[in-house]
Amino acid sequence: MTELWQLDPDRALPAEPSTRDLARTIYRHAAALPLVSMHGHVDVGLFAANQPFGDPAELLITPDHYLVRMLVSQGYRHSQLGVPPREGAQGADAAEQDPRAVWRRFCENWHLFRGTPTRYWLEHELAEIFELSAPPSAANADALYDELSATLQREDFRPLALLERMNVEILATTDSALSDLSGHAALARKLGAGRIVPTFRPDSLVHVGHQAWPAEVAQLAEVSGVDTGDYAGFLAALRSRRRAFIEAGARATDHGHLSADTTPLPVATAERIYRDALHGDVQPGDTEAFAAHMLFQMAEMSTEDGLVMQLHPGVLRNHSSDIYRQYGPDQGFDVPVRVEFTRNLRPVLEKFGLSRHFRCILFTTDETVYSRELAPLAGAYPSIRLGAPWWFLDSPEQMLRFRQSAVETAGFYNTSGFVDDTRAFASIPARHDLSRRIDAGYLARLVAEGRLPMDEALDTMVDLAHRLALTAYAAPNN
Amino acid sequence: MTELWQLDPDRALPAEPSTRDLARTIYRHAAALPLVSMHGHVDVGLFAANQPFGDPAELLITPDHYLVRMLVSQGYRHSQLGVPPREGAQGADAAEQDPRAVWRRFCENWHLFRGTPTRYWLEHELAEIFELSAPPSAANADALYDELSATLQREDFRPLALLERMNVEILATTDSALSDLSGHAALARKLGAGRIVPTFRPDSLVHVGHQAWPAEVAQLAEVSGVDTGDYAGFLAALRSRRRAFIEAGARATDHGHLSADTTPLPVATAERIYRDALHGDVQPGDTEAFAAHMLFQMAEMSTEDGLVMQLHPGVLRNHSSDIYRQYGPDQGFDVPVRVEFTRNLRPVLEKFGLSRHFRCILFTTDETVYSRELAPLAGAYPSIRLGAPWWFLDSPEQMLRFRQSAVETAGFYNTSGFVDDTRAFASIPARHDLSRRIDAGYLARLVAEGRLPMDEALDTMVDLAHRLALTAYAAPNN
Amino acid sequence: MTELWQLDPDRALPAEPSTRDLARTIYRHAAALPLVSMHGHVDVGLFAANQPFGDPAELLITPDHYLVRMLVSQGYRHSQLGVPPREGAQGADAAEQDPRAVWRRFCENWHLFRGTPTRYWLEHELAEIFELSAPPSAANADALYDELSATLQREDFRPLALLERMNVEILATTDSALSDLSGHAALARKLGAGRIVPTFRPDSLVHVGHQAWPAEVAQLAEVSGVDTGDYAGFLAALRSRRRAFIEAGARATDHGHLSADTTPLPVATAERIYRDALHGDVQPGDTEAFAAHMLFQMAEMSTEDGLVMQLHPGVLRNHSSDIYRQYGPDQGFDVPVRVEFTRNLRPVLEKFGLSRHFRCILFTTDETVYSRELAPLAGAYPSIRLGAPWWFLDSPEQMLRFRQSAVETAGFYNTSGFVDDTRAFASIPARHDLSRRIDAGYLARLVAEGRLPMDEALDTMVDLAHRLALTAYAAPNN
Helix, strand or coil, rough: CCCCCCCCCCCCCCHHHHHHHHHHHHHHHCCCCCEEECCCCCHHHHHHCCCCCCCHHHHHCCHHHHHHHHHHHHEEEEEEECCCCCCCCCCCCCCCCCCHHHHHHHHHHHHHHHHHHHHHHHHHHHHHHHHCCCCCCCHHHHHHHHHHHHCCCCHHHHHHHHHCHHHHHHHCCCCCCCCCCCCHHHHHHCCCCCCCCEECCHHHHHCCCCCHHHHHHHHHHHHCCCCCCCHHHHHHHHHHHHHHHHHHHCCEECCCCCCCCCCCCCCCHHHHHHHHHHCCCCCCHHHHHHHHHHHHHHHHHHHHHCCEEECCCCCCCCCCHHHHHHHHHCCCCCECCCCCCCCCHHHHHHCCCCCCCCCCCEECCCHHHHHHHHHHHHCCCCCCHHHHHHHHHHHHHHHHHHHHHHHHHHHHHHEEEEEEECCCCCEEEEEEHHHHHHHHHHHHHHHCCCCCCCCHHHHHHHHHHHHHHHHHHHCCCC | CCCCCCCCCCCCCCCCHHHHHHHHHHHHHHHHCCCCEEECCCHHHHHHHHHCHHHHHHHHCCCCHHHHHHHHHHCCHHHHHCCCCCCCCCCCCCCCCHHHHHHHHHCCCCCCCCCCCHHHHHHHHHHCCCCCCCCCCCCCHHHHHHHHHHHHCCCHCCCCHHHCCCEEEEECEEEEECCCCCCHHHHHHHCCCEEEECCCCCCCHHCCCCCHHEEEEHHHHCCCEEEEEEEHHHHHHHHHHHHHHHHHHCCEEECCCCCCCCCCHHHHHHHHHHHHHHHCCCCHHHHHHHHHHHHHHHHHHHHHHCEEEEEEEEEEECCCCCHHHHHCCCCCEECCCCCCCCCCCCCHHHHHHCCCCCCCEEECCCCCCHHHHHHHHHHHCCCCCCCCCCCHHHCCCHHHHHHHHHHHHHCCEEECCCCCCCCHHHHHHHHHHHHHHHHHHHHHHHHHHHCCCCHHHHHHHHHHHHHHHHHHHHCCCC | CCCCCCCCCCCCCCCHHHHHHHHHHHHHHHHHHEEEEECCCCCHHHHHHHHCCCHHHHHHCCHHHHEEEEHHHHHCCCCHHCCCCCCCCCCCCCCCCCHHHHHHHHHHHHHCCCCHHHHHHHHHHHHHHCCCCCCCCCCCCCHHHHHHHHHCHHHCCCCHHHHHHHEEEECCEEEEECCHHHHHHHHHHHHHHCCCEEEECCHHHHCHHHHHHHHHHHHHHHHCCCCCCCCCHHHHHHHHHHHHHCCCCEEEEEEEECCCCCCCCCCCHHHHHHHHHHCCCCCCHHHHHHHHHHHHHHHHHHHHCEEEEEECCECCCCCCCHHHHHHHHCCCCEEEEECCCCCCCCCHHHHHCCCCCCCCECCCCCCCCCHHHHHHCCCCCCCCEECCCCCCCCCHHHHHHHHHHHHHHHHHEEEECCCCCCCCCHHHHHHHHHHHHHHHHHHHHHHCCCCCCHHHHHHHHHHHHHHHHHHCCCCCCC
16 A cells, blocks of 8 residues: 555546546636635534544445445445434344444445446545545455545544644534534634524424424524414414524525425415414315425515525435434435426415515426426526536536536526535535536537637636635525 | 638538548538428518518517526517517517617627527628628627628518529428418519418417407408308308418428327317307417317328328417517527327327328427437337427537437438528528538438448438428328 | 449447557457347247248248338338238238338338447348358349348248357347247257246236136136136236246246336225126226236235236337237337336335335436436446346447436446347347447446446446346345
8 A cells, every 4th residue: 555546637537538638628717726615514513513523334335325325235234334222212233343344345346336426526535635645445345444434533624623624614514403503613713704604494393293393493583582373473483583694694594305395375274284284283285385385485584684495396205204213304215206396386486586685596306397497597596506527417427417408598697506516525625526527528528519609608617616606605686 | 801701511410530521521512402391480471572581689589488588588679679669568668770780789698509500590691691800799790780681671682582592492481271372372473483482380270269260260251251250150261261372382280289289170170160160269288189180181182182281289389478468479588398199199190191192291390209209209100200309409519419310210211401591581591511521420420330331321411401491391192 | 233232340339549458358258258138028939939030021020010110100011011911901002912012112122220239230131140152222122122031941040040149148038928938848858957947927917807817817717737727826827837937947927017016905805806707897097007016926926935026117108009909019109108116116125115026127218317217226226226228228329328317326236237128039149249349338338438447347348238237137145
C-alpha cells in the first residue's frame, strides 16, 4: 500500500475525445465553486457536537441505506451490517458488535456496487476526502480499516473542519416541525448566521391517524405556545413554527407525500377530520384527504412567509413491514410508485401558480414525468421550478437523462440546481462533483453538436453548479 | 454588424467524427428535398391575403406560445409580450403597445432558450430565412429590430414568396369543421389544386356541453345545408362537411381529445345525449362518453371516404383558468397527462383495424407509450401509422429518443414522416431541417455500428424526409 | 453469388473508436462462452424427433410472429405468409401452399426490417448458422431459397446437431402444467439429465372461466392422479405436477398474467370461486381475483420446492379478436399495457420476500418500471432478481436502455442473465451474441468514462454472459 490511489481526473466525462476536451474545460470552469447544499439530511447535532467520527463502519456503512440495502439484497441481514434492532422488536437479531466485521463484509462485496453511484461516491470519499491508499477488497479490508480509523481521529477530520475543507457555502438540514432549533442556534453563534440552516418538515403532523400523532400535536402546542386543540389552532401553531424556522435561517419547507394531491377541503371538513383525529377516530380516506388539504395550506403559507415549498411525492415508505418492525424507517425498503402532477397540482396552481409570492420546487423518483408533466409545468408557471434528480435518480445515467428529458421544454433556467439529499455527510462533495461532471458533459455535447456556443456553455455551467440553487431557494417575493 | 451570422453546417449531427461523416453524407442526400407539411396550424388567410408580415414582435414573439410561455415562466406577463387580453376579460392588463419593447424583452432573455428547440428554430429562421447579421442580445436588440423590420417589407418576404423559397411541396392547414373553405378555394385558383390543403377538425362539435356548442351545431346546419336537429342529422351534416373538405383537397382529419377512448355508444344513447345537449342539459360523464363515441364514428367515416384519421390525445388544455380567462386558449398553459392507447383504441381496431380502407396516425406527448403501446400497435395493424414526435417532443433529444424507442418494434415503414405542427410559418423549414439532421444522425449510428449498410441508410433517409409523409397521408383505399 | 456474405465483426459495438476497442476486448472475453438458455419456447418435440427442418418458409417465416406481424402491418394477410387458419374458422383464407411464394414475399420486403432486431437476428442466422451467400432481396429470393433448402437437408443441420454447434449448455423449454413430459424423458435418456429441461407454466389452469378450463382441470387430475374435484385437490394436483417437473429437471415456473397482482383470497373465497368455475358459473372479477390468489400460492409453493418463479405481466393477448378467431394465439397481435409492481407484489413480498427459500425473477414489456419499481425492489429484497429485457424490449437500443435504467439502483448482481425467450430455435445464438455485444458496449463505456477498471469489466462480462443465469436459476435454498 505504498502507492497512492488516484482517481481518473476525467471520470464521468464523455468518452469521445473532442467532446471530452470540451467537457473538461467546462467542468474545470465550475469545479472549484463552493457547494450550495439546499436539501439534505445531515443531522445538525453532528456539527453542534463536532466530535470525531466513530469507526469506519459507523461512519460509512451502517447509516447508509443505499449501501445496506444492496448487501441485504444479496442475502445479508441488516443486523450483520451493524443496524441495531428497534427497542422491543420481536425476533430481531442483535446487531453485529464488531465494526471491523461489518467493514469486512462491505469490502468483500465491493463488486456488488459496480456501476452504481454508491461506488462512485465512495471512491471519491475514500480516495479524495479520506486519502485511503487503495480501493476496498477482501484482501485489504483490515488494513484499510486501520488506515481509515487513524484518519478519523485527526483534528482536521472533525465535522466542522471537513465542512471548511469541502468548501460548503451553505448547508440546509431537514428538521422536524417540532424541533426547538437549539442546534441551529448554537451553530449560528459559532459559524455566523446562514451557514447551516434548517428546513421545515411537517409531514408527520399533516398525516393524521398514525400512532404518534396525538403526542406530536401536543408537542406542537408546547413548542409553539399555541393551543392546538382545534384546527384553527393547529394552523396557527404551524404558522408560528414556520416563523421560528425563518428566524433560524430557513429558506424552505420539505414535503414527502405519497401522492401530489393538493385538493383543499371545505374548512368544516378539515375541522371535522382534525377533531376526529384528536379523538383517535380517523375515517378511511381521511388521512389522504387531510394530507392533500394541508399541502394546499402549506402553499398558501408559503405565499405569506416566502418559504420555498419543496414537494417530493411518490415513494411508498417501508414496503416491507418486517424490516420496518425490526429496524425502523429509512432502511432501504422504500419503493417508488407512479406519480401524477398535472391534475394533482392544479388546485394549488390555480390559486397560487401565477403569484409572485410563491415558489414550489418539484422532485420525482418517477422519471416518466420529466418530459410529460414537470417540464411543461415548470416551463409555464412562474412559481414552479424543477428539482434535481433525486434519490434513485441521483446517478450518472439518470442525471444525464434528466437533462435530456427536461431542458428542451423547461430550459435550464426553470431548474433549481443540484441537491445532494444525503444523510452521508462525507459524500456531499462527491455528489456535487459528479453532478458538475454530468452537466459539463451534457453542455459539451450541445457545444460539440453546434447547439450552444462555448461562452454560453461556460456561463450556464456556473449557473447550474452554483447560481441557480441560490436564486431558486431565495424567498420569491424578495 | 458587418460580419455575417453563419450557422454551423454540421449542427445537430452527432459529435463523434466517424459517425458525423456518415451523418453528413446521409443528411445532404435529403437536405434539398421539398417539404411535405401534412399537419400544421398556419392560418390559410395568411396566404390568401399575402400581405407583408407585421413587425418582428408580431411575427415571431407574440403568437408563438412556446416562446411566450418561457418568458412567462420567468416572471413576464403575457401582456408584456404583446398578447392582448380577451374582450371583456376582467383584471387583465392591456397589451404592450410598443412592438420594439416586446422584441427587446425577448432579446434580453435570449439565454433562457439555451438548450431548447425554440432557440434552435429561431437561429435557423433569423440567420437563414431572414438573414440577420447576429444572434439576439440585449446589446443589439434595437439594431436587429430595425434590420428585421426592413426585411419584412420586401416583396420577396411576403408569405407566398416565402412558401416558394422554402420549397414547400404541400402544406396542410387545420380548419374548423365549420369553415366555408373560401380561403382554400381562392388559393386553389391561384396556386393550383393540392398545394395548400385543409384538414378537417371537428373537436369543438363532438364535445357537447361547452358554451358555444349550440351555436356551432346551428352553424353546422347552415354551412352543410343539413338539419342538425337530431343525432342522425348531425352525423349526416358531418359527412357532408367531410365531402366538402375532400373536394377542397383535404387528406386528413385531426382529433385532439383528452383521452384516446373510442368506445361506441348504443345509437339510442348517442341520440339521447345529443338531444340533452341541444337542450343545454348535459349529464356528468356524457361529454366524455359522446366524444369517445364520435371518435368511433369518425373512424367509420374514414373507412368510407378515405380521409386519414389523425389522433393526438393526452393534453389537458388551459391548465390555468386565469390565463384562459384573460388571454384565451393556446397561451402555453396546456399540460400533458398520461395516455393509454392499447385498451382505448381497441373498439376502433376490432372493427376497422384490419380494413384496407382505414388509416389512423397516432401522436402522443407521453413518450412512455412509444415502446409500450404505439410501436406494438403500428407494428401489427395495417391501418395504424406512428406520427412524428409532436409538440413538447418535437426537439433534438426527443426526436432521437422516438427513433430509439419506436423503430425496433414498428420499423421505419410504420412511421408517417415528419410533421411540423406549427403556427409559426417561418419556422417550418427549420423544423423539417432539424428532423432530417436527427434522422441522419440516427441512421449514421446504425451504419457506424454495422446495423445497416450505407446504401440502405440513404434510401431510408429519403423515405423519412419525403416519401413516407406522402404515402401515409394518401387515401388508404386508393 | 460467389462472394461470401460476411457480417461486420464489430457490429452492435459502440462506434466511438476508443470505446469500441474496449468493447471488442470485453466482448471477445465472453463471446465463446456456452449459451445458458433458461427461458424459451422451443418445442421439446423438435429435439425428440430430431428430423430435418422443413423448407425455408416453414423454418424462418411462418412460425415467427415478429416477422409475420411486420409483413401484416404493411398489408399482407397471415394466410399469404403460410399461416394456416384454425380449424373451422369462418371467413379465413386458405394458407399459401407454396413455401417459395412465402419466402419471396419476405425477401421482397427485406427493407421493412431495417433497424429492427428481427433483421439483426436473421442476418446472423442466415450468414453464420446457415452460411448463405448474400442477404435477401427481391432479386435473389429464389436462389437463396434453393441454397437454404439444400442446407436444411444436411445431417449436420438437424436440431441436435445444431444444438451442439450452437454451444448450448442448457436449454429450458416452456411446458404446459399438463404435459406428461415424455419428450423430456426421452431426451434425458439420449442427452443425459439437465441439458434440455422443462419449465412449469400453469397459466391456463389458474385463469378460471375460459372455455377449455373444465377439460384442463379434468386432465390435471388424470396426469397427476389427484382428484381436482375441489380447491384443495386442485392445489395438491399442482404441487404434484411441480414435483414431476422437478424430477424432469425443471428449474423454474413461468407466469404470464395481465396484472402482477398477488393478493391472496381467504380460503373460503378461493374454494367458492373454484366451485363456481367447475359449474361453469364464474362471477365478474373472479377470474382476475383467483389468478392473483394463485400467484400467491405459486410463490408459497416455490418456497417449498425451490422452483424459481418467473413473472412477466402486462401483455394484453389477442388484441384483435378477428386474428385470434382466424389464426389463433401468438400471431403478433399481443400488445403491452402499463404495469405496476410496487403495490401488486407487496402481498407476496411481505410474506416471502425476505425468505432464503424464495426466488422470483421479474420481466416487463413496460420499460418505465425499470428505474421506478423493478430496480428498487431487486436492489432491496434478497428474493428478487431482475429478468433480462424481454419480447419487444429484446433489441439493441432497449437492452442498452435496460442497463442504463436498472444497474445504478439494482447493480449488475441483482439481474439474472440473458434469456432468449424465443420459439425460433435457430435464432438463439444470434440473440445471446447480440446481448453480449450490447453488454460489452455498456461496460466499455463505464471503463472509458473512468467508472470501472478493465479487470472488473471483464469479470462482470463473464457474469452477465454466463454465471448469473446459472446462479439465478438455481434453487435458492440450495
